[in-house]
Amino acid sequence: xxxxxxxxxxxxxxxxxxxxxxxxxxxxxxxxxxxxxxxxxxxxxxxxxxxxxxxxxxxxxxxxxxxxxxxxxxxxxxxxxxxxxxxxxxxxxxxxxxxxxxxxxxxxxxxxxxxxxxxxxxxxxxxxxxxxxxxxxxxxxxxxxxxxxxxxxxxxxxxxxxxxxxxxxxxxxxxxxxxxxxxxxxxxxxxxxxxxxxxxxxxxxxxxxxxxxxxxxxxxxxxxxxxxxxxxxxxxxxxxxxxxxxxxxxxxxxxxx
Amino acid sequence: xxxxxxxxxxxxxxxxxxxxxxxxxxxxxxxxxxxxxxxxxxxxxxxxxxxxxxxxxxxxxxxxxxxxxxxxxxxxxxxxxxxxxxxxxxxxxxxxxxxxxxxxxxxxxxxxxxxxxxxxxxxxxxxxxxxxxxxxxxxxxxxxxxxxxxxxxxxxxxxxxxxxxxxxxxxxxxxxxxxxxxxxxxxxxxxxxxxxxxxxxxxxxxxxxxxxxxxxxxxxxx
Numbered sequence: 376x377x378x379x380x381x382x383x384x385x386x387x388x389x390x391x392x393x394x395x396x397x398x399x400x401x402x403x404x405x406x407x408x409x410x411x412x413x414x415x416x417x418x419x420x421x422x423x424x425x426x427x428x429x430x431x432x433x434x435x436x437x438x439x440x441x442x443x444x445x446x447x448x449x450x451x452x453x454x455x456x457x458x459x460x461x462x463x464x465x466x467x468x469x470x471x472x473x474x475x476x477x478x479x480x481x482x483x484x485x486x487x488x489x490x491x492x493x494x495x496x497x498x499x500x501x502x503x504x505x506x507x508x509x510x511x512x513x514x515x516x517x518x519x520x521x522x523x524x525x526x527x528x529x530x531x532x533x534x535x536x537x538x539x540x541x542x543x544x545x546x547x548x549x550x551x552x553x554x555x556x557x558x559x560x561x562x563x564x565x566x567x568x569x570x571x572x573x574x575x576x577x578x579x580x581x582x583x584x585x586x587x588x589x590x591x592x593x594x595x596x597x598x599x600x601x602x603x604x605x606x607x608x609x610x611x612x613x614x615x616x617x618x619x620x621x622x623x624x625x626x627x628x629x630x631x632x
Numbered sequence: 633x634x635x636x637x638x639x640x641x642x643x644x645x646x647x648x649x650x651x652x653x654x655x656x657x658x659x660x661x662x663x664x665x666x667x668x669x670x671x672x673x674x675x676x677x678x679x680x681x682x683x684x685x686x687x688x689x690x691x692x693x694x695x696x697x698x699x700x701x702x703x704x705x706x707x708x709x710x711x712x713x714x715x716x717x718x719x720x721x722x723x724x725x726x727x728x729x730x731x732x733x734x735x736x737x738x739x740x741x742x743x744x745x746x747x748x749x750x751x752x753x754x755x756x757x758x759x760x761x762x763x764x765x766x767x768x769x770x771x772x773x774x775x776x777x778x779x780x781x782x783x784x785x786x787x788x789x790x791x792x793x794x795x796x797x798x799x800x801x802x803x804x805x806x807x808x809x810x811x812x813x814x815x816x817x818x819x820x821x822x823x824x825x826x827x828x829x830x831x832x833x834x835x836x837x838x839x840x841x842x843x844x845x846x847x848x849x850x851x852x853x854x
Contacts, residue, residue, distance in 0.1 A: 529661060529662075530759060532707075
């Protein structure tokens with residue numbers, strides 16, 4: 376754990392040093408490439424005024440609500456597709472057509488349908504996140520070891536028990552992989568949505584708004600905050616879930632970073 | 633082909649690869665539907681799967697990796713709706729039967745192959761099926777572990793008095809375990825011979841009689 380932490384600090388320190396050298400090289404005007412100190416100062420200002428917390432909460436709220444919704448729909452749908460042929464035949468073409476369409480392509484339509492604000496942004500997140508859940512769960516269900524199903528059936532498991540006590544835990548490594556992808560895609564959707572759907576809240580709005588005043592330090596600071604939030608989720612949520620479930624059960628090797 | 637089993641009999645089905653041993657077992661287990669014929673247990677024709685048959689596969693991966701040894705053994709009882717306390721008590725009893733009472737809270741991946749197969753045997757026995765079906769359960773184990781496991785299985789069988797159908801391609805194993813051996817031949821899958829093993833247990837694998845039985849079985853396989 377400690378070694379992983381120092382490792383992370385070294386890689387971030389190095390990246391910051393490279394940026395600092397580039398910012399001070401004079402290749403671009405200092406206003407375009409703010410130094411690390413400027414970025415830190417801008418962030419400190421945003422934290423002090425409470426703006427950062429406000430916008431982070433707005434963005435995170437949209438992501439979490441959207442993720443929860445897409446998980447509640449996507450995981451059961453993926454499971455049904457994996458278990459029942461007719462459901463699979465019906466949904467695979469639909470999912471195949473919809474999932475490669477970038478969520479941002481829907482922004483204008485979502486604005487027209489849902490208006491500006493939370494509904495459009497959350498809708499975008501749901502759209503972005505649902506396909507990773509569906510596709511990974513579907514794959515996970517199909518990859519469930521047949522022996523588990525046979526063993527469970529021979530012990531009298533009815534379809535419901537088979538679903539909840541064998542197929543779901545058996546597919547869990549894939550569902551967690553889907554959760555990760557869904558999370559990454561929902562950031563694209565929410566930041567893009569916040570920029571274009573022109574709400575007055577959220578990190579996407581902050582970045583886009585800062586462009587008006589050439590506040591590159593605010594833009595880079597907000598981008599760094601998104602990165603840190605991603606790292607925090609990976610460490611605190613995904614890796615914890617993995618370590619306590621599929622890692623504990625020996626279904627995957629747990630990450631050591 | 634047709635054969636019967638007495639209650640508490642240990643029957644080994646021996647044959648080369650591809651003679652339909654596993655298919656036979658899968659039909660008895662209810663995973664496959666026979667094109668002709670039927671399976672009867674206690675005079676009653678059985679179709680499909682049922683709690684009257686417990687099954688142990690060759691592959692170690694048959695255990696549920698997300699359940700501890702104890703919770704694996706409890707699975708059948710859980711499906712029957714047995715209370716938590718009773719399940720735990722039964723699981724502990726059957727783990728003790730296969731000498732794994734100290735590993736109740738271990739996950740399958742923390743156990744060796746032989747231990748995993750012992751959990752699988754305990755799991756197949758715990759919900760009290762009348763017939764235990766075993767598909768080369770020790771084939772993937774090293775020779776020493778396999779010997780230990782065979783000895784353990786004989787003890788378990790003597791204590792539980794289950795009817796066992798045990799599929800194997802290992803002749804020595806069949807002679808060591810069985811009351812009776814059925815030798816299958818492929819194309820078409822038919823019974824070549826039925827041999828009753830009239831040796832007392834525990835059997836001495838190096839005795840003249842033991843080797844004579846082995847020679848007899850091998851002769852039928854040629």
